[in-house]
Amino acid sequence: MERPAIKTHNLTKRFGDFTAAKDLSFEVAKGEIFGFLGANGAGKTTAMRMLCGLSIPSSGEANVAGFDVYRQTENIKRNIGYMSQKFSLYEDLTITENIEFFGGIYGLSNKEIRDRGSALINELGLEKEKKKLVGSLPLGWKQKIAFSVAVLHDPSIVFLDEPTGGVDPVTRRQFWDLIYDASDRGITVFVTTHYMDEAEYCNRISMMVDGEIKALDSPSELKKKFGVESMDDVFFHLARGAKRSDN
Amino acid sequence: MRTLIFLLKKEFRQIFRNKALLPVIFVMPIIQLLILPLAADYEIKNISIGIVDHDRSTVSRDLINRIVGSGYFRLVDYNASFDQAFKKIESDKADLILEIPTRFSASIGAGDPQKLFLAVNAINGTKANLGAAYLSSIIQQLGSDLILEKQLSSGSAFSSINVVSSNWFNPTMNYAFFMVPGILALLVTMVGAYLCALNIVKEKEIGTIEQINVTPIRKHHFILGKLLPFWIIGIVVFTIGLFVVGYGVYGIVPQGNILVLYACVALYLIALLGLGLLISTYSETQQQAMSVTFFFMMIFLLMSGLFTPIESMPEWSQWIAKSNPVTYFIEVIRMNVLKGSGFSDIKLHVGVMVFFAIFFNSWAILNYRKTS
Numbered sequence: 001m002e003r004p005a006i007k008t009h010n011l012t013k014r015f016g017d018f019t020a021a022k023d024l025s026f027e028v029a030k031g032e033i034f035g036f037l038g039a040n041g042a043g044k045t046t047a048m049r050m051l052c053g054l055s056i057p058s059s060g061e062a063n064v065a066g067f068d069v070y071r072q073t074e075n076i077k078r079n080i081g082y083m084s085q086k087f088s089l090y091e092d093l094t095i096t097e098n099i100e101f102f103g104g105i106y107g108l109s110n111k112e113i114r115d116r117g118s119a120l121i122n123e124l125g126l127e128k129e130k131k132k133l134v135g136s137l138p139l140g141w142k143q144k145i146a147f148s149v150a151v152l153h154d155p156s157i158v159f160l161d162e163p164t165g166g167v168d169p170v171t172r173r174q175f176w177d178l179i180y181d182a183s184d185r186g187i188t189v190f191v192t193t194h195y196m197d198e199a200e201y202c203n204r205i206s207m208m209v210d211g212e213i214k215a216l217d218s219p220s221e222l223k224k225k226f227g228v229e230s231m232d233d234v235f236f237h238l239a240r241g242a243k244r245s246d247n
Numbered sequence: 248m249r250t251l252i253f254l255l256k257k258e259f260r261q262i263f264r265n266k267a268l269l270p271v272i273f274v275m276p277i278i279q280l281l282i283l284p285l286a287a288d289y290e291i292k293n294i295s296i297g298i299v300d301h302d303r304s305t306v307s308r309d310l311i312n313r314i315v316g317s318g319y320f321r322l323v324d325y326n327a328s329f330d331q332a333f334k335k336i337e338s339d340k341a342d343l344i345l346e347i348p349t350r351f352s353a354s355i356g357a358g359d360p361q362k363l364f365l366a367v368n369a370i371n372g373t374k375a376n377l378g379a380a381y382l383s384s385i386i387q388q389l390g391s392d393l394i395l396e397k398q399l400s401s402g403s404a405f406s407s408i409n410v411v412s413s414n415w416f417n418p419t420m421n422y423a424f425f426m427v428p429g430i431l432a433l434l435v436t437m438v439g440a441y442l443c444a445l446n447i448v449k450e451k452e453i454g455t456i457e458q459i460n461v462t463p464i465r466k467h468h469f470i471l472g473k474l475l476p477f478w479i480i481g482i483v484v485f486t487i488g489l490f491v492v493g494y495g496v497y498g499i500v501p502q503g504n505i506l507v508l509y510a511c512v513a514l515y516l517i518a519l520l521g522l523g524l525l526i527s528t529y530s531e532t533q534q535q536a537m538s539v540t541f542f543f544m545m546i547f548l549l550m551s552g553l554f555t556p557i558e559s560m561p562e563w564s565q566w567i568a569k570s571n572p573v574t575y576f577i578e579v580i581r582m583n584v585l586k587g588s589g590f591s592d593i594k595l596h597v598g599v600m601v602f603f604a605i606f607f608n609s610w611a612i613l614n615y616r617k618t619s
Contacts, residue, residue: 052461074463082461086454092261104253105464133264 003066005030005157005188006051011060013046020046022211023060028190028204030156033183035199036192038208039239044192045085045161047208051190052159053077065156078106081150081158081187085165089146091135095126098134099149106153120148140171144178151182158182160191164198176201196231207235209242250464254472258446262476272442276434276484280492284426294378297324297332297341306352310389314345319381329364336368343367343378423497428584429553431488432577435512436547438481439519440526441540447473447527448536466615474520481516482509493584502587508580511593514600515576521607522572528614547573572603 006028013021021043028034038044049055051064053073062069065079082088089098099120103113121130124144134142143163151158160179164172176198183189191202199205199219206216215222215238222234262268296314300307314320323341326332335341346364363386367375450456459469493499501508522543530536549555550564551573557565568574575596582588590597 054457054460074465077461078463080461082458084454084457086457088455088458090257090261090455091453092264093257097257097260101253101257102462105250105462107249107463 002030004028005032006034006062006064006190008051008062009060011047011050011062012058013043013050013055014058019211021050021208024213025060026206026213026216028157028188030188031183031186033179033189033191033201033203035202035205036190036208037194037196037199037205037235038192039242040194042208042239042242043211044208046211048159048161048190048192051076052080052082079156081153081155083143083146083150083158083160083163085162087139087142087146089134089142089149092133094133095121095130095137095145098145099152102149103152108153116152120145120152124148140167140175143167144171144175147175147178147182151187154185155187157188157190160189162192162194164193164195172198196235199231199235205231207238209238214238250468251472251475254464254468255475258472258476262446262480268442272438272480272484273487276438276488277492279434280427280430280488281496283430284423284497291374291377292319294320294343294374294381295323295335295341296320296378296382297326297335297344298322299326299329299332299344299346301327301349302347302351304352306389306393307347310347310386313385313389314382317381317385319378333366336366339368339370341368342371342374343382345382424499424585425581427493427497427499428580429577431485431493432515432551432573432580433548433553434488435481435485435516435576436519436544436573438477438484439516440523440544441537442480443474443477443520443523444526444530444536444540445533446477447524448530448533451527451530452532466612470524470612470615474517474524477520477523478513478516481520482512485512489584499584501584503583504587504589507590507593508583511576511579511583511597511600514597514604515572515579518572518600518604518607521604521611525607525611525614528611547571550574551577553577572600575599 004027006026008027009025011021011024012019024047036044036048046055050057050069051062053064053069053076057069064076067073067075067079069076090101093101096117099117100113103117108116121127124141126141126145129137129141134145137145147158147160147163150160164175167175172195179189179191179201191198193199202219204216204218205222206213207222208214215225215234217225219231223229223231226234226237228234228237262272298311298314300311311322311325315322320343324332324335324344329344329346332341332344332346336344344366346366348362348364351363365379365382367379369375447456450459489501523540526536526539526543530539546567550560550568550571551557552568553573557568557574560568579588579593579596579600582593586592
């Protein structure tokens, strides 16, 4: 069997006496679209930051793209793409300049930057806008560009932290088309989201409640298991008992 | 190396695209250099003087003419009663009152010592002190002239000790010569600490630093990418200030070795950029960074000997001034530009600036974390 893209065992992060993420153990297969669900404050972002090498775990083990999250964070960073909740391109640079910058710091050659850059711009139909400042574009476009830039260097895994927050349904659909394309190219996708319809698009999902994983399976298996019709009901069923949610 | 080039390209694009920042970098320094030396001129003119003349003689009139003719004083009141004149001080219309007693000229003629009464409005201490000093020297001059006249007319031999002073390094006592190099130092300081700190914190505030931290950019590349642009801009601003304004407007020609001068600016900027970087590692928002930097700038600039001589501070505050990097740079720049001091004269200063450069930068680098 192929080595999993992500493998964790009892991964835990504590801030003082607050345990933000507790004993997370899961595997994500290569090329899989893995949804990471949970209410606000459930610990999704904490977990993701540990996997990206932004945050050192308090205990437990994790291996990302074949590298250890304690000792090989720089290797991890070379092999992943990341797009965060906050908009992550430079608003005062043009689309082309952002592509050049992020391509450059991931070590792409000038030719690769040019070729992949123009492919990206064609694919998103931004030929006319490529010289515009990113800050002047609508949010949905920015998110699509940010995602495309995050996978420009062909990472083995891409981490998406609530990538479609605040985006209209049509654009969200287009965004997921981009995710499927990336998955088809063999890129593993690790995505957190609040939208239950998006959960349906994932191969497998995990549900986090109060820092712990309460369920992990494919969307259809989960619905069967809880005897409900939709992912919404699965979410309510699990998150109802949450103490840390802010609603 | 290639990473660094991409980082620098990005920084310069962002700086030159920032329409609010560009004037701050390039126009503000020029305006400051044009305006501040005028405001910080300690030579006091237009001192308002009231004179109460009880004597009304040729000698008292001669004295009044000399006072008004000196160019430092403005006669605002000529009165016969001290009480009347004092009202001018109370209403802040006069800074000084000179009271000339009756029989002033008669007793001078008789060789009696005479007393002139001087009342000083000391609310503005500097103005009052200097005014009193100017006035004393005018009166002394009058006294010695009168004695001379008398000796000449009586035909007796005279001897007097005449002290002549000459002002070295700034022969015309032009205040701009003293202030412009100091203000240049101030500008370099602002560019270094302020802009650098704000720039880095801005990335934190808008969240792009998270994106940078998750890329394989090395810590030292990122830091160099942030410091180098402001290092270059600092040197450019200094050059504009020194040649365009300093030479072009004030006619100041640096007397010292220009390479030594630039080496010191380059070194000093490294220290101050380190301070900016350090502040940025402790701040989460631009507002925090701004407030902290403002605090340091106020202390650094006022305690640096830029406006007031360090020697006249109390001893404990001289220690603050001596542990202030700005002090050393202002001294170096004044010594080089005005006195033409060479490297051997500023060895101590260079040593201190090297220390600060290493101190601030190492602290900042230790405190800058890609991970939490």
